[in-house]
Amino acid sequence: MKLGTDVSSLTTTAATAAAQGLSIVIPVYNEAAGLTALHQRIRDLASVLRRRYGLPCEVVYVDDGSTDATLAIANGLAADTLDVQVVSLSRNFGKEAALMAGLDHARRGAVLFMDGDGQHPPALVEQLVGHWVDGGYDVVYTAKAHRENESFLRRLAVHGFYAVINWGARQKIPEDAGDFRLLSPRAAAALRQLPERNRFFKGLASWIGFRQVRVDYEPAPRTHGVTTFNAGRLLGLSIEGLTSFSVAPLRFASLLGVLLASVAFLFGLSIVWEVWTTGKQVPGYPSLVVGLMTIGGVQLIM
Structure with a gap:
């Protein structure tokens, strides 16, 4: 589909769901x-x-530069009840890039995204598909029902992240929403058209609009291996989301510029007042500082 194509006419009714099908995109990294x-x-x-909706499916495994046998195992998976695609990235680009690579290679109409660690329960997918086929929703996203099993610092960090990224945003990102979600054919087509180079999936999937519904769930415990999302990677992903999607950094810079320019203005007034009341000659250093602060503040505002 070409950039600029009108996607509003693409239907998402039960009558066309069977013809359009469902692509399941699963990024995997060292999940052998x-x-x-x-x-x-x-x-x-x-x-x-297939039995309930007559829905043909495919699964797209995106190997994000795994260093174990993940790619070899993926290439040998059975393709009997559904089609299997394996996309191999040349190195570890990160989950956001893997998600978008899967979206670009998906050949069916609707697209479902889920993690490869088994913590996103496949049994819940039937409910997500039901919201699309029977309910007519274009974006069916999931969110953690609670975070009671997480530390206080992690819960505080998550809450702070969503508070910052939604600061002044016209389209809010639902708190606790994850990448486990289903996009209807027209929602997937709209997401494909976005020209961003560095994409923040959660933000863009919310920003495209359409009818959206939330489904709460409890992630299943990981049964194999260990998570690759340590504190450093989560911090990096958060910073990438803030800089690529949110206007919060720009707003902060503008406020800092206003503050700096205001301080420079008041400092300048104090110099003028000192000269006016005492008649003393003011050295060049204070006036130089005023000039630099004013220029710096104006640049931050702009």
Whole structure:
């Protein structure tokens, strides 16, 4: 689909769902230990969706530069109840890039995104598909039902992140919303058209609009391996989201510029007042500072 194509006319009704089908995009990074078991659950899910909705499915595994046997295992997965695509990235580009690579390679109409660690329950997918086919929703996103099992600092950091990124935003990102979501054919087409180089998936999936509905769930415990999202990677992802999607950094810079210019103005007035009342000659250093602060403040505002 070309950039600028009108996607509002693409239907998402039950009558066309079977013809359009569903692509399941799963980024994987060093998930060799659990990939076979996950694929079996996806196969079972595809069988259920075909029986209930007549919905043909495919799964797109995006190997994000794994250093174990993930790619080899993915290439050998059975393609009986659903089509299997394997996309191999040349190195570890990160989850955001892997999600978008999967979206670009998805050949069906609707697109479902889920993690490859097994913590996103495939059994919940049937409910997400129901909201799309039966309810007519274009974006069905999931969110953690609670964070009671997380530390206080992590909960505080998550709350602070959403507060900052939604500061002044016209389209808010729902707090606790994750990447586990379903996009209807027209929502997926709209997301493909966005020209951003560095994409923040959660933000863009909310920004495109359309009818959206939230589904709360509890992530399943990881059964294989360990998470690759340490504090450093989560911090990097948060910074990338703030700088690529949010206007908060620009607003902060503008406020800092106003503050700096105001201080410079008051400092300048104090110099003028000192000269006026005492008649003393003011050295060049204070006036130089006033000039630099004023220029710096104006630049930040602009």
